Amino acid sequence: MNILEKIANELDTLSKSERKVAEVILSSPSTVIHSSIAALAKQANISEPTVNRFCRRLDTKGYPDFKLHLAQSLANGTPYVNRHVDENDSAEEYTDKIFESTMASLELARKNLDASLINRSVDVLTQANKISFFGLGASAIVAHDAQNKFFRFNVPVVYFDDILMQRMSAINSRQGDVVIVISHTGRTKSLVEVASLAKENDATVIGITTKDTPLAKECSIVLSVEVAEDTDLYMPMSSRIAQLALVDVLATGFTLRRGSKFRDNLKKVKDSLRSSRFERKD
Amino acid sequence: MNILEKIANELDTLSKSERKVAEVILSSPSTVIHSSIAALAKQANISEPTVNRFCRRLDTKGYPDFKLHLAQSLANGTPYVNRHVDENDSAEEYTDKIFESTMASLELARKNLDASLINRSVDVLTQANKISFFGLGASAIVAHDAQNKFFRFNVPVVYFDDILMQRMSAINSRQGDVVIVISHTGRTKSLVEVASLAKENDATVIGITTKDTPLAKECSIVLSVEVAEDTDLYMPMSSRIAQLALVDVLATGFTLRRGSKFRDNLKKVKDSLRSSRFERKD
DNA sequence: AACAATTATGAAATAAAATTTCATTTTTTC
DNA sequence: GAAAAAATGAAATTTTATTTCATAATTGTT
DSSP: HHHHHHHHGGGGOOOOOHHHHHHHHOOHHHHHTTTTTHHHHHHHHHOOHHHHHHHHHHTSHHHHHHHHHHHHHHTTOOTTTTOOOTTOOOOOHHHHHHHHHHHHHHHHHHHHHHHHHHHHHHHHHHHHHEEEEEEEEEEHHHHHHHHHHHTTTTEEEEEEOOOOHHHHHTTTTTTTTTEEEEESSSSSHHHHHHHHHHHHHOOOEEEHHHHHSHHTTTTTTTEOOOOOOOOOOOOHHHHHHHHHHHHHHHHHHHHHHHHHHHHHHHHHHHHHGGGGGGOOOO | OOHHHHHGGGGSSSSSHHHHHHHHHHHHHHHTTSSSSSHHHHHHHHHHHHHHHHHHTTTOOHHHHHHHHHHHHTTTTTTOOOOOOTTTHHHHHHHHHHHHHHHHHHHHHHHOHHHHHHHHHOOOHHTTTTTEEETTTTHHHHHHHHHHHHHTTTTOEEEEEEEHHHHHHHOOOTEEEEEEEEEESSSSSHHHHHHHHHHHHOEEOOOEOSSSSSSHHHHSEEEOOOOOOOOSSSOOTTTHHHHHHHHHHHHHHHHHHHOOOHHHHHHHHHHGGGGBOOOOOO
């Protein structure tokens, strides 16, 4: 956790003198990482032991260790922590903010992914007779992308972003089929029904969604993609990017599992696209 | 600059003993930030002054200062430097690698984006009579996503992932129309032709592609998305994620430019989706 | 309000860590 | 292969951080 936030949070747990230290640090953290304990004590008008006690209260080993933590927090720029787009942002500002929050989502999603579930999903996928990807709205793009990827593997794969087609396809599914339902909210009624139908018809249902949601309940395997709440109006659905990365992971796992012969084949597909392109001159 | 890279770069400028220090540091940097100069010296089987000299050679003030730099480099992940998926990777390993390289691509793309071009693109988009997004293969997903986003803004927007439809649409374009062509390679013949047709018919052509490519040459504005070469067979096309983030940026810029009344409207669209969802219980 | 108990604080002492100095060793150059 | 240059580490010094302990401030109790 970012130590600057931690200082800000614990500000009221601190004693009067310690708070002085905290204030000096918060007001110019980048100066502090180049100050000795004596310099900081003087700046805050308190004694050196107080600085030391302050550091320990923040669960660091001492002053040098505290500086290390501080340096790390500063290295991250500030990014992560919700940097929402503001009405008066310049192009440069909102560009940076969007890229940063997208990266933050990926980081969060990665931390919360369960590798063993990925493994099980890959197991199931490699043994599937047919793979279907279903999503609506923003998640339709993810399903579309997934189809694109798995299509190259030369396995029967379909994707639908239409409720009726999804239903029909779900009803016709059978044992050995894998249905992957994608929804950020996990609360889209029609998709929950589709998942339920697929399940009733003995398909294995994998959900790329948020855990503990109606949709998650219908799934055999839930690959939960944690993303910070997008309370912000301007905030783009970064959940979909985390979902796409997850699809990449599944596709990669699939390729690895299928072994080297299979991968040669994949290379051929790649090469076959060459003729549709202009040559490179380098 | 990242001090770990710097150490790696200057490895051959260093003396024999200093190189020993460098090797110990590179092999487990995270241990070093918690070691004293004495501990590190012992680990590398050299004396403390040597460590000190090593630090100064890297343009730091001394050992503590060096540790600060090191801590900052570590805070930024370490990931970056090409971590390709390997045949024998566990699910956890390839998951981490994919997420990390995706984030690295985003970081790289962000650094290379030109905010003034974003600004001009947003200018053009806000004044467009009609917006078309064209992409093929993996880039079709990006075009699809873009349509989804801009559709909510209640502007005339279409997307095609079919060559014929793209051609027809391009031929029918006129002054005031904006065509956004998306291609990672910038060398897909049919898309270059489509861009050229659109241009001939007075549409403004914005390219989300790599600069200095045949496609880039046909565009009025090139939003170049730099991504590390994906030399790796397993490497997923992280370019498309950078492209998606860029679409987010354009959409955000669009929203901001259109002013507050417009944003109220956007919120209504969001709310209108509510009835199609299961209620939250929290 | 007066007192005891608790907590906070800093001066001084101590300990730890980093740096400098300088003599010795190793390497390079001619 | 000798002289010069560079590299290295032992020991001394300096700087920095931490601990100890006495004092001061605060809090709670009657």
